[in-house]
Amino acid sequence: MLCDLPDSTSVALSTGRDKWLYEKEKYNSDVKLLKELRINGYDDYKNYLRMDANTFDDPLHRLEPYLKRKNAVMRDSIPLRFLATGRNYEDLKFNTGISPQALGYIIPETCRVIYEVLKGEFLKFPSTTEEWKQIANGFEQKWQISNCVGAMDGKHIRIWAPPRTGAQYYNYKHSYSIVLMAVVNSNYEFIFVDAGKNGRISDGGVLQYTTFYQYLVEEKLHLPDRYDCRENMNFVFISDEAFALHKHILKPFPQRNLNYEKRIYNYRLSKGRNVVENVFGLITARFRVLHTTINMKPLHIQYVVLAICTLHNYLIQRKNQYIGPITFDSENKQTHQCMKNAEWRQNDVQLCPLQISNRNGQVLDAKENRLEYMKYFTGNGKVTWQDEMLNAGKS
Structure with a gap:
């Protein structure tokens, strides 16, 4: 799913060996790749996200009000493939341009929002x-x-x-x-x-x-x-x-x-x-x-x-x-x-x-x-x- 860097975690970016994380727009490939696949690579887009664009956009729009931050716009958000791949935070930072500390906030919070927002329609317990x-x-x-x-x-x-x-x-x-x-x-x-x-x-x-x-x-x-x-x-x-x-x-x-x-x-x-x-x-x-x-x-x-x-x-x-x-x-x-x-x-x-x-x-x-x-x-x-x-x- 997509999520923005929260204000409270942006300070976790290191000024030492991880200084490049401040320039994530320069180094991050996932965003550019996803945009390109969406336009010109329909089958690869589905393979990358495990769903087509319409299927992906629907929950994204439902979750956007809960994940979007005032200091960022959704187009700058990073698609996290943590659930699909199981890659650890240290590994994900190289593809997302986000520090492991920030990922440790974003991923659990995004999962919580997915569950809380979608459960009423898609995980409904029978009541009658x-x-x-x-x-x-x-x-x-x-x-x-x-x-x-x-x-x-x-x-x-x-x-x-x-x-x-x-x-x-x-x-x-x-x-x-x-x-x-x-x-x-x-x-x-x-x-x-x-x-x-x-x-x-x-x-x-x-x-x-x-x-x-x-x-x-x-x-x-x-x-x-x-x-x-x-x-x-x-x-x-x-x-x-x-x-x-x-x-x-x-x-x-x-x-x-x-x-x-x-x-x-x-x-x-x-x-x-x-x-x-x-x-x-x-x-x-x-x-x-x-x-x-x-x-x-x-x-x-x-x-x-x-x-x-x-x-x-x-x-x-x-x-x-x-x-x-x-x-x-x-x-x-x-x-x-x-x-x-x-x-x-x-x-x-x-x-x-x-x-x-x-x-x-x-x-x-x-x-x-x-x-x-x-x-x-x-x-x-x-x-x-x-x-x-x-x-x-x-x-």
Whole structure:
């Protein structure tokens, strides 16, 4: 994104070896390059910014009132590719003509503004029964999961150990991290994100510290009543083994000693969960700062991650080259085999998953709810191809 040098940070420019930074107009190539590409290099412009000019201009105009400074005009602003490349401040100063000290202010502040300004339209959490039903219809039509109002997962974002925090951010993988918790819809969009919980909370228990979970257990999400469903089952969020069962959360059965019904249930659940797996894979591929160990204050890293999630939704909705024919895993329309051929799977770097949880939550309601869905998937909710796929070893 673009941002101007703030008045308070311009004094950080050194008069010693970095004296050339005062003459950034003379040395800076990014501004001239971007202007040239915009006029004469349409395809290269899209490749450089990961979006076309119209897609780039829209959020820019929304953010301009919050980023523009009195002593500068927007044409002098510097396009920062920090999120896309993950290059550190010392490296970026040579392309931007801005000191590392100033970049340390500009980048987190720009990320905060991106999130605050765009979240109302592009990261909107459902607040009505009808909105939840629309999400459920999407999962039903695309992934044959009835009453599903979201697929959720969490990942560790690697960070440098913050000063004077001890083992607070030290996770089960023996590195330092914050946790990104997310719920996505069937269109590969985030509908809820929480970033910033320390990595020491290394299993699905991190969910219990989110506002989403508080609203869930207090019945304040305005989920559709179970009697709105023809099978009278709870509307649910689907997850993996990292999370505890809940009457509104489904997770797979343990892989040991699976009978036919449990294998079918796990297979059907995995089809729906493929959505959130692809979302995390895509943001890791597109925003390569997630490949690095981020060296910022935890609050600043939080805004970096939230900005990434917001921009992801914006780009998904704009349907530009952010997504393409092999962005996500595909499904064979005849056999319904899920082919894990998304381009992001070719990346060597993936975000670290949460640790598997042994917590059972509200045991009685939760287990009964999972059994209801198991019976449904092998009964009234059975699809014609599931036996063939299971027998073929594709579950």
